[in-house]
Amino acid sequence: MKTWPVAGQGPLVLVLHGPNLSSLGRRDPGHYGTLHLDQIMDRLAKLAGELGLAVEGLQSDHEGDLVEALLAAAGRGVAAAVCNPGALAHTSYAVRDAVEAAGIPVVEVHLSNVHARERWRHHLAVAPVAAAVIAGMGPASYDLGLRAAADLLARRP
DSSP: OEEEEEEESSSEEEEEEOTTGGGTTTSOHHHHOSOOHHHHHHHHHHHHHHHTOEEEEEEOSOHHHHHHHHHHHGGGTEEEEEEEOTTHHHHOHHHHHHHHHSSSOEEEEESSOGGGSOGGGSOOSSGGGSSEEEESSTTHHHHHHHHHHHHHHHTOO
16 A cells, blocks of 8 residues: 655545556556656646645555545545546445445546446446546546546535
């Protein structure tokens, strides 16, 4: 598990990265791009500052770490989350249930267009309970996810 400390000031957005995302930049760059996860988090920290948000990150190859982070988020003062569950997006009803129970808006993101890939990737278990889903924009999927989280927070009463 890897974590990135809080960067920026404002409402806190938790950025979760699921299994295998620690290999970004070297794993199948045709689908996932050439940026490493640290570079993506650096981009998000800069964008968070522009949007008046704070971001904190966590990457884990273990489903339970993502579930625990989602379930604890609201109690820690997290206002929203951006989550790339990786392959767990297709198979994990535990992550799906944690997103539903989190009590905060969660934006699901995917680097590749999962609907243009293998058939098993077309089913997204998490998507029905996510506030929004962004896919196929490469690393910009995370940027758009953070912008979507900011928009969702701005619309809250």
